[in-house]
Amino acid sequence: MADHYEVLGVSRDASPEEIKKAYRRLARELHPDVNPGADAAERFKSVTHAYDVLSDPDQRARYDMGGDSPFGGGGAAGFGSFGDIFETFFGAGGGGGGARGPRPRSRRERGQDALVRVTLELGDVVFGVHRDIDVDTAVLCETCEGSCCQPDTQPVTCDICHGSGHVQQQVRSLLGNVLTNAPCRVCQGYGTTIPYPCATCQGQGRVRARRTVSLDIPAGVETGLRLQLPGSGEVGQAGGPNGDLYVEVTVKDHETFSREGDDLLATLEVSMPDAILGTTTTIESLDGPVDLEIRPGVQAGDVLTIKGRGITPLRGNQRGDLRVGVHVVTPTRLDHKERALIEDFAKRTKAPSPQLAQFHQGLFAKLRDRLRNG
Incomplete structure (x- = not known):
């Protein structure tokens, strides 16, 4: 059996770093992925076995006393990929500073949202x-x-990993001793x-x-x-x-206004005389007073639109509208003179008798339906 030191081309008092450098040089030259020759394959086995023994302090001590590795020389029989060989032996975990090896973790981490x-x-x-x-x-x-x-x-x-953040562990396998990196x-x-x-x-x-x-x-x-x-x-x-x-x-919900897209909705109570005759009033919008004209003959559920008094859109600058639904208030308490006037008005107008109309679910539903339909 060839002398392991001679196989690696180092002296018997070579340091672990010198042994590692010698193995790197020979591995680059003899690995089957690089050199497919039969002689190179056999030499690669010998070189790898020699490194397995001499890189382990206990095995090297036994070898120097005349023994050999207890695990035999099967360490390279399977010829892992060239990249695996270099990452295992030339990576940061082994102190060689190879760029492909594992690197230490950074203590700095991004904060949570x-x-x-x-x-x-x-x-x-x-x-x-x-x-x-x-x-x-x-x-x-x-x-x-x-x-x-x-x-x-x-x-x-x-002082354990010497700054690499990883340590090499030697694991016994069917293929011999395998070096792996672990945190x-x-x-x-x-x-x-x-x-x-x-x-x-x-x-x-x-x-x-x-x-x-x-x-x-x-x-x-x-x-x-x-x-x-x-x-x-x-x-x-x-x-x-x-x-x-x-x-x-x-x-939050507002006691007077509600939102429909970029428009604001509100309800305006109009007295029966004002609904019949028409009038002008001032209402308080969310950004100040605004005049509103009520045309004669306005009907309950009609929508009066005030342009540009709604909400500024999230992406844009043209404000929506303020749309006011009319609610005509019918008086419930009349004195004798008022009642007489209303009765005289009814006789003069000859209003039709009450009759069924299309069903709707209140003023707000009617108002929203009109807004959605244009």
């Missing part, structure tokens, strides 16, 4: 409104400024440990706090709409980037 709810009056929806919102969230720790360490201290390189349990894959964590944040780099977020809520929002504020959510662990903040809107 946050959701808050805000309640608006209907009048806020007409033009939009500015709000300062208090948010209970995670903010950057002012003591350590996200470093997770006590002041004047810093993370130290893990380091000491540093949890970060490659560093924090011997003196910040007492304020317990080594998290962030703390819980309330902060105020200024928000311009646009016109035209409606219940259930969510507004996104990028980067206004929770700060990430170890001072990582903030998540997003979502603001969910609820619009």
